[in-house]
Amino acid sequence: MSVSQLNAQQYEAVHYRGGPLLVLAGAGSGKTRVITERIATLVERHVPEDAITAVTFTNKAAKEMRERLKHRLGDPARRLRICTFHALGLNMLRQHAGLLGRREGLTVFTGSEQRSAMRSVLADLQLSADNDQINRVLQQVSLLKNGMLEQADQHITNIRERYDALLARMNAVDFDDLMVLPITLLREHDTVRNIWRARSRHFLIDEYQDSSRVQYELVRLLAPADSNLTVVGDDDQSIYGWRGAEVRNLFQLDRDYPKLHVIRLEENYRSTTSILMAANRLIAHNRERLGKTLRSNLGIGKTVRIWCCPDPDEDGRRIAGDIKARRAVGDAKGWDDFCILYRASYQSRPVELALREAGIPYHVSGGLSFFDRAEIQDCLAYLRLLVNPADDLAFMRAIARPRRGVGDKALGQLADFAWAQHCSLLEACTHDALEHRLQPVLREFGLMLGTLEHMFTHNEPDDAFDALLERSGLEELIRRESDDEQLTERRLANLQELRRWWLRCADDGMALADFLQQLSLIADRDEDEPEGQVRLMTVHAAKGLEFDHVYITGVEDGVFPHKNALEENRMEEERRLMYVAMTRARFRLTISHIRSRRRFGKEEKSAPSPFLKELDGEHVRRVDEDHHSEEAREEAEAHMAAMRDALARFAKT
Numbered sequence: 319m320s321v322s323q324l325n326a327q328q329y330e331a332v333h334y335r336g337g338p339l340l341v342l343a344g345a346g347s348g349k350t351r352v353i354t355e356r357i358a359t360l361v362e363r364h365v366p367e368d369a370i371t372a373v374t375f376t377n378k379a380a381k382e383m384r385e386r387l388k389h390r391l392g393d394p395a396r397r398l399r400i401c402t403f404h405a406l407g408l409n410m411l412r413q414h415a416g417l418l419g420r421r422e423g424l425t426v427f428t429g430s431e432q433r434s435a436m437r438s439v440l441a442d443l444q445l446s447a448d449n450d451q452i453n454r455v456l457q458q459v460s461l462l463k464n465g466m467l468e469q470a471d472q473h474i475t476n477i478r479e480r481y482d483a484l485l486a487r488m489n490a491v492d493f494d495d496l497m498v499l500p501i502t503l504l505r506e507h508d509t510v511r512n513i514w515r516a517r518s519r520h521f522l523i524d525e526y527q528d529s530s531r532v533q534y535e536l537v538r539l540l541a542p543a544d545s546n547l548t549v550v551g552d553d554d555q556s557i558y559g560w561r562g563a564e565v566r567n568l569f570q571l572d573r574d575y576p577k578l579h580v581i582r583l584e585e586n587y588r589s590t591t592s593i594l595m596a597a598n599r600l601i602a603h604n605r606e607r608l609g610k611t612l613r614s615n616l617g618i619g620k621t622v623r624i625w626c627c628p629d630p631d632e633d634g635r636r637i638a639g640d641i642k643a644r645r646a647v648g649d650a651k652g653w654d655d656f657c658i659l660y661r662a663s664y665q666s667r668p669v670e671l672a673l674r675e676a677g678i679p680y681h682v683s684g685g686l687s688f689f690d691r692a693e694i695q696d697c698l699a700y701l702r703l704l705v706n707p708a709d710d711l712a713f714m715r716a717i718a719r720p721r722r723g724v725g726d727k728a729l730g731q732l733a734d735f736a737w738a739q740h741c742s743l744l745e746a747c748t749h750d751a752l753e754h755r756l757q758p759v760l761r762e763f764g765l766m767l768g769t770l771e772h773m774f775t776h777n778e779p780d781d782a783f784d785a786l787l788e789r790s791g792l793e794e795l796i797r798r799e800s801d802d803e804q805l806t807e808r809r810l811a812n813l814q815e816l817r818r819w820w821l822r823c824a825d826d827g828m829a830l831a832d833f834l835q836q837l838s839l840i841a842d843r844d845e846d847e848p849e850g851q852v853r854l855m856t857v858h859a860a861k862g863l864e865f866d867h868v869y870i871t872g873v874e875d876g877v878f879p880h881k882n883a884l885e886e887n888r889m890e891e892e893r894r895l896m897y898v899a900m901t902r903a904r905f906r907l908t909i910s911h912i913r914s915r916r917r918f919g920k921e922e923k924s925a926p927s928p929f930l931k932e933l934d935g936e937h938v939r940r941v942d943e944d945h946h947s948e949e950a951r952e953e954a955e956a957h958m959a960a961m962r963d964a965l966a967r968f969a970k971t
Contacts, residue, residue, distance in 0.1 A: 324355070331581045332356045338543070338575035340568070341550040344612045345597075345901035346588030346864065353524050353550050354386045357398065360520055367397035369519040371540075373406055375528050379862075380405070383524070399517065403533050407496035414503055414510055425490040432456055432492050439480045450801065463494040464562055465531050497532045504539040514540055526551030530562040534570070543575050553607050557858060557895045559888065568608065586612045586901075588864050590619025592937040593907050597900040600933040604890045616904075621939040623908045624930060630665070630872070631818075633910050634672030637869050640908065641678060641852060649906070650866055653679055654850030657865035659857050659899050661878040664808050665871060666854050667815050673852060683855035693796060693809045694816055698834070700790055704771045705831045708742040716767075717743075720795040722759050732760065766790070779824035783817045811916070857899040868903035870896075873911045874924040896929050 324332060328348060331341045332355045343349035353372070360370055374380050380401050387395040401409070408426065415424055427435060433452050440447040440455065459478045461467040467474075485491060491499060504511045518540045523529070526549045529537070541547040549571060556565035572578045586594055591614040598611055627633035637658060644650050658669055670688045673680045688694060699715040706712070717724050724732075729743075731754060736746040746752060747764030754760070766789055773782040787793045796809045823833045853865065872878055879892035900907060911926045 324351075325585055327581055327583050327585070328352050328355075331583070332359055334579065334581070336577070336579055338541075338545065338547045338571070338578045339549070340571055340578055340580045341548065341583060342580060342608055342610055343550055343552055343583040344586060344610055345552065345555060345898070346586040347583035347612070348587055349524070349550050349552075349583060350383070350386070352583065353522055353548070354383055354390065356548060357383075357387060357400075357522060358390045361391055361394050361398075365520060367394055368399070368517060370522070371399045371406070371518040371520070372522040372524070373401060373403050374524040375402060377402060377405075379524065403529075403536070404493065404496040407500045407536070410500040410503060410510075410514065411491060411496065414507070417503060417507055417510070418499055419486050420491070421489050425488070426496070427485065427490050427492045431490070435484050435488075435490075436477075436481060439477060439484060442480070443477070460494050463498050463532075466562060497530075497536060501532060501535050501539065504536070511539065515542070515545075518545075520546045520548070522548040522550070524550050527553055527556035527565055527568055528558050528563045529567050531564050531567075534564065534567045538574060544577065547575065554601050554604070554610075554894055555861065555898050557861065557891060557898055559891050565606065565891075569606075580608075582610045584610050584612055586614050587616075588904055589901060590614055590616045590905055592619045592621050593900060593903050595937040596622045596907070596933045596935065597897055599935050600893060600900065600929060601897045603932050604893055606890055612901075620906050621937055622900075622933070623906075623939055623941050625908070625910050625941045626926070627910060627912050629912055629914055630668040631672070633871060633912050634668035634670075635675075637669060637871065637908075637910070638672040638676040638678055640869075641673075641867075642676060644867060644906075652850045653852050655866040656869070657853040657855070657860065657863070657867070657902065658869045658871060659855060659860055659902065660871050661857060661880060661895075663856055664811070665877075667812065669854060669871065671815070671819050678852055679850075680852040680854055683853055683859050688812065688815070691809075691812055693792070693812055696792055696795075697786070697813060697816060700767070700770070700786055700792075701830060701834060703744060703767055704774055705834055707744045707767075710743045713743040716790070717763060720791045720798075722763065724756055724759065728754070728756050774830050779821055780817070783820055787813060787817075857895050860902050861898055864902055864904055866904045867906045867908075868899070869908045869910065870899045871910050873909050873927040873930060874915070875927050877915075877924070878927055879929070893929065893932075896927075900933075 328351070331339070331352050341349065341352060343352065357370060357372055361367060372383065374383065384395065384398070384400050387398060387400070399406075411418065411420070412422070412424065415421060425431075433449075433456065436452050436456055436459075437447045440452065445451075455474070455477060458467065458470075458474050459481060462470045462474060462478055485495075504514065521537070521541045523537065528551075537547070549568075551568055553565050553568050556563060556568075559565070572580075589597075594612045594614050601607070625636065627636055641653075641656050644656070645653075650656065660666060660669075666682055667688045670680065670682070682688075682690075689698075696715065696719040699712040699719070702709050702712040703716055714729070717729070732743060732746055735749070735752055735754075736743050739746060739749060739751065741749065744764055744767065747760040748768075752760070770782070770786050770789065773785055777785075792813070793810065796813075797806055800806055820833060857870075870878075873896075876884070878896065879889060883889060883892045900909075909930070911930065912924055914921050915924050916922070
């Protein structure tokens with residue numbers, strides 16, 4: 319979109335010159351174009367590049383902004399300061415390290431380095447230093463640094479002081495320090511504050527609704543009340559409260575910046591009117607918002623569909639069937655026109671199974687695929703060994719899950735023996751010539767797999783699978799690995815889901831070897847599929863994306879909105895999350911809920927989400943199962959009629 323194509327509100331936002339500015343940009347309203355065009359306009363008005371600072375929240379977003387400006391401006395774009403909040407903080411720390419007791423070339427500690435440092439601190443204090451304890455303490459220290467811990471006891475404060483001192487001795491900082499320490503610099507050193515205020519004479523912030531309390535403090539120090547601050551954000555899309563984002567930062571702006579001018583971008587270039595009307599009805603129930611109403615320039619479009627299924631498996635099959643129907647009637651060009659969204663990653667399981675059974679290629683974003691999860695990979699390693707005893711890679715995984723005291727040294731010796739005997743590692747375990755102190759353990763492992771192979775060949779499929787889980791020790795391993803009961807139950811449920819899929823295939827006469835081959839063939843087709851892949855992701859991972867067809871699954875009370883949000887009075891953030899999910903759709907939006915769901919091994923009834931009643935209206939249509947089938951048949955018949963007409967026209971020519 320060139321400057322001549324900007325609508326009136328976008329044009330005003332790009333060229334506004336009156337001081338602090340809030341651009342309240344709705345979903346799909348072209349906010350990225352506005353902020354990049356505003357930066358380009360500043361450069362063309364001869365504002366020095368070094369006086370412009372633009373920040374956002376992800377490296378991907380910063381890179382996209384830089385690329386757009388490079389295309390728009392050419393070489394001057396290289397001199398612009400466009401980065402994430404944390405990259406800006408690191409830039410400040412490196413330039414003024416000496417004022418904080420650091421030296422040039424300081425290191426930023428992430429995950430593993432932070433855990434190692436905290437392990438040392440806890441050991442010095444003679445406290446427990448297991449992984450769970452380290453993670454808990456690091457979380458508490460992070461909350462304390464970011465001002466999110468209302469009452470920190472002396473114990474945590476003491477640990478933080480020792481931890482910070484250790485990082486200082488190692489000339490290091492952690493991720494939280496990239497915000498906290500620059501604030502210290504700006505508050506305590508006038509020279510530093512003057513330098514960076516000059517570099518931020520025009521300070522622009524994208525996705526401001528995702529800012530935290532400490533990030534807002536940094537903004538206030540860099541941009542005084544009468545400065546040229548430009549904030550672009552959407553209070554209706556603030557969905558990261560769980561990691562420190564404060565939607566109230568938007569509401570606070572007019573108090574801290576009395577001359578603040580507000581421009582609303584309400585013309586949506588992404589979604590049809592039906593989708594936007596439903597989304598507007600939903601979000602209007604939030605009280606804590608600045609208020610805007612999106613309108614579409616794409617026409618009325620298809621009504622939003624809501625359907626109900628008896629269980630998650632049927633819901634997954636219905637979504638897969640609908641995707642194939644959309645392709646059949648020409649509603650979509652490629653698989654990547656479709657996206658399936660859910661509140662929590664565990665909900666992908668039945669959808670993945672249905673897509674695989676339907677031969678639909680897919681990719682799981684924002685989390686592990688069901689078949690990439692550790693417990694599934696562990697189980698598949700055993701199954702692969704039963705079919706192919708020469709699969710040494712599967713053996714290496716299976717022998718270690720659970721651990722049987724067979725370490726790297728023993729495995730190396732076993733591999734040498736297998737090489738000399740020209741046999742596989744599994745065959746070596748029961749070889750008469752094997753002499754090793756672990757021979758009883760290895761022999762037991764080999765015999766156990768021989769017994770399981772016989773069961774999968776001759777016994778009932780369910781008995782064989784149950785024996786695998788019990789005799790391998792996989793179930794017991796999962797119960798031992800974590801104190802988190804919910805995590806344990808989810809991992810066990812994943813194994814049961816694989817079991818159910820195996821039983822369905824076995825009931826159709828499929829042998830174990832064919833079952834595993836089907837898995838590998840589907841995986842290969844997914845990787846090589848030229849038309850792209852259906853995307854599966856959590857709603858949090860979908861923010862900023864858009865798709866022609868979107869399915870939101872599992873919209874039930876206690877699932878979406880999440881039960882924890884209900885208990886913690888975070889209903890408004892959950893509603894914003896649902897709003898974000900709905901506004902990912904361009905042309906067709908389908909929302910589904912189910913009647914019953916298995917929780918902790920028991921079947922429980924599920925109630926529809928209260929959100930469904932809130933978004934109900936003339937642009938929403940409830941689709942029962944019979945109507946759904948009839949609708950699909952009608953569209954298929956229409957497609958066939960169109961094909962017959964086309965063939966007839968072709969024949970005449």
